[in-house]
Structure formats: structure tokens, C-alpha cells
Amino acid sequence: MTINCNGSLINLSTPKVMGILNLTPDSFYDGGKYKNENEILKQTELMLKDGATFIDIGAYSSRPGADHISIEEEKKRILPIVSLLLDKFPEILVSIDTFRSEIAKLCIETGATLINDISSGDLDDKMLPTIGELKVPYIMMHMKGTPKTMKTLDQYDKLIIEINTFFAKKVADAKKCGINDIIIDPGFGFAKNTLQNFEILKYLILLESHNLPILAGLSRKSMVYKILNNTPQEALNGTTALNTIALLNGASILRVHDVKEAMECITLVNTYNQVD
Structure with missing residues (x-):
């Protein structure tokens, strides 16, 4: 199971880690943490050193209830950082967390590698055709509504069946647009309550x-810290536990804030899976 990233085949039969680099001031865990180029470069270097295959950059907060920002503001936040990272780390595989086709196109033209779309094209009808033209890997996530409205949209009759039906349609649409490398994300926390998140994980x-x-994408989310009655800042151990379950149940990529610990999960689960 491979994806083509800038001409290099990345084998996802062995799970990989995607490190999160939020450029937003209001993300639930690290919003506003990386305020200047030195802090951004330092954090990126650490994640790469710890074993991240991808660095996922987001400039539009997708936390529940997040405020809308203009496309111009998203450009201003993200494009200089894509250039900065590629200048400093020429071999880096940059993932762009956006649901806007214009942002996706500009970032790929700047040198980014893949697009991570929380809406699977539902929030921009040009997204799938744009990705098809760009010929880059595409992460499509299950979500209902928008970050602003999704908390009120967690009603399902048969959750897993509905998610699978959603992906069946979206994957078919993507392939019609010429998208070859597709990764699916069930969208933990996006229009799902805590128990629904655990149902997806199971x-x-x-x-x-x-x-x-x-x-x-389980890292430090409310499904961890609400159950443990702590905070996102205290949710690393719980995240590690759930990442382990996700790997045992078929996850190929862990999207995380804490790369070193996620890599340790992968190493241990890979060893566990080698036992007859």
C-alpha cells in the first residue's frame, strides 16, 4: 500500500507518523504556540528528528465552534511557512490541512506534497477536480457540517455503516476526478460525540x-481528556493508549502532536504483530 509523494513511493504497509504544526492562534491544544519562524523551524526539526514522515500544516482551526477566517488570511498564514520549511528542509513532505481548493493549489505549487481535507470536498466543489489536476495524494475525512456547526450534527442510525457509505461515494467521486492516491480519515471528534468516537475506534x-x-487523528482530543477528566495538556498518555488501539485495528498513519511517543507505539505494535 503506497502513495506517490513528489516522485517517491511511501509504503504505508508499515504505519507512519504525521506531525501536526498548527499556525492558528486558537487551536485546542497548541494554538498560538508557534509565533515566529525560529519556533516553527525548531518544532519541525524536532518532529522530523523524532521520526515524522509528514508534517501537516494548518492555518484554519477546525476545532468545534472555530471562527471562520478569510481565504486571504489563510494564505497569509500558510504560504510563507510552506516556503520556509522547504527552504530549510528540502526533502520534507508537507501536508496541507485545508478545505479550500485555491489554498491547496497554491501550496502544492509552492512545493507541498499532499492535501488533508476535513470536508472531502463538501466545502469547496472545486477541490476534487483540483486535486485530480495536481496529481497529489489526498486525505479525505468524514465530517458533517462545518467546524462551526458540527457539534450539533452527531445523530446517526448506524454510525459505521454511514461512514463507510460516505467513503464509498467520496472515493468514487475522487477517482472520477483522476485522484489516484487516497487516504481515508473517519474524523474522530468531527460531528461525533465521545462514545461515537470510541465506537469508530473499536x-x-x-x-x-x-x-x-x-x-x-486522536491526538489530545476531547475523547481522551474528557474520559480521563484532565486537559489536552495532560492527555499524552491517553493519546498513546488510543493510538496503540488504532494501530492494532488497521491505522496506517497517526496524526499527532507528539511524534516520539507515536513512533514508539508503532515500534511496539510492529514487534507485537511479528509474533505468530
Whole structure:
């Protein structure tokens, strides 16, 4: 199971880590933490050193209830950082967390590698055709509504069946647009309540029916810290526990704030899986 990243084939049969670099002032865990170029470069260098295959840059907060920002503000936040990282780390594989096709196109033209879209094209009808033209890997996530409205949209009759039906349609649409490398993300925390998130985690392996890599984004989310009655800042141990379950249930990519600990999960689970 491979994806083509700038001409290099990345084998996802062995799970990989995607390190999160938020450029937003209001993200739930690290909003506003990286305020200048030195802090951004230092954090990126650490994540790469700790084993991240991808660095995922987001300039539009997707936390529940997040405020809308203009496309011009998103450009101003993200484009200089893509250039900065590629200048400092020429071999870096930059993922762009955006649901806007214009941002996706500009970032790929600047040198980014793949697009991570929380809306699977639902918030911009030009996204799928744009990705098809760019011929880059595409992460599509299950979500209902927008970051502003999704908390009120967690009603499902059969959650896993509905997510699988969603991906069946979206994958077909993407392939019609010429998108070859697709990764699916069930969207932990996006229009799902805490128990629904755990239901997805328990039955994650059922998403393998699409024969596509699965991304799990569990890092320091409310499904961790609400159950443990702590805070995002205290949720690393809980995140590690859930990342381990996700790997055992078929995850190919862990999207995380803490790369070193996620890499340790992968190493241990890989050893566990080698035992007959």
C-alpha cells in the first residue's frame, strides 16, 4: 500500500507518523504556540528528528465552534511557512490541512506534497477536480457540517455503516476526478460525540473494506481528556493508549502532536504483530 509523494513511493504497509504544526492562534491544544519562524523551524526539526514522515500544516482551526477566517488570511498564514520549511528542509513532505481548493493549489505549487481535507470536498466543489489536476495524494475525512456547526450534527442510525457509505461515494467521486492516491480519515471528534468516537475506534478495521490507507487523528482530543477528566495538556498518555488501539485495528498513519511517543507505539505494535 503506497502513495506517490513528489516522485517517491511511501509504503504505508508499515504505519507512519504525521506531525501536526498548527499556525492558528486558537487551536485546542497548541494554538498560538508557534509565533515566529525560529519556533516553527525548531518544532519541525524536532518532529522530523523524532521520526515524522509528514508534517501537516494548518492555518484554519477546525476545532468545534472555530471562527471562520478569510481565504486571504489563510494564505497569509500558510504560504510563507510552506516556503520556509522547504527552504530549510528540502526533502520534507508537507501536508496541507485545508478545505479550500485555491489554498491547496497554491501550496502544492509552492512545493507541498499532499492535501488533508476535513470536508472531502463538501466545502469547496472545486477541490476534487483540483486535486485530480495536481496529481497529489489526498486525505479525505468524514465530517458533517462545518467546524462551526458540527457539534450539533452527531445523530446517526448506524454510525459505521454511514461512514463507510460516505467513503464509498467520496472515493468514487475522487477517482472520477483522476485522484489516484487516497487516504481515508473517519474524523474522530468531527460531528461525533465521545462514545461515537470510541465506537469508530473499536470498529476501525471495518473501514479496511475500501482497501485504502486509514489515518487516525486522536491526538489530545476531547475523547481522551474528557474520559480521563484532565486537559489536552495532560492527555499524552491517553493519546498513546488510543493510538496503540488504532494501530492494532488497521491505522496506517497517526496524526499527532507528539511524534516520539507515536513512533514508539508503532515500534511496539510492529514487534507485537511479528509474533505468530
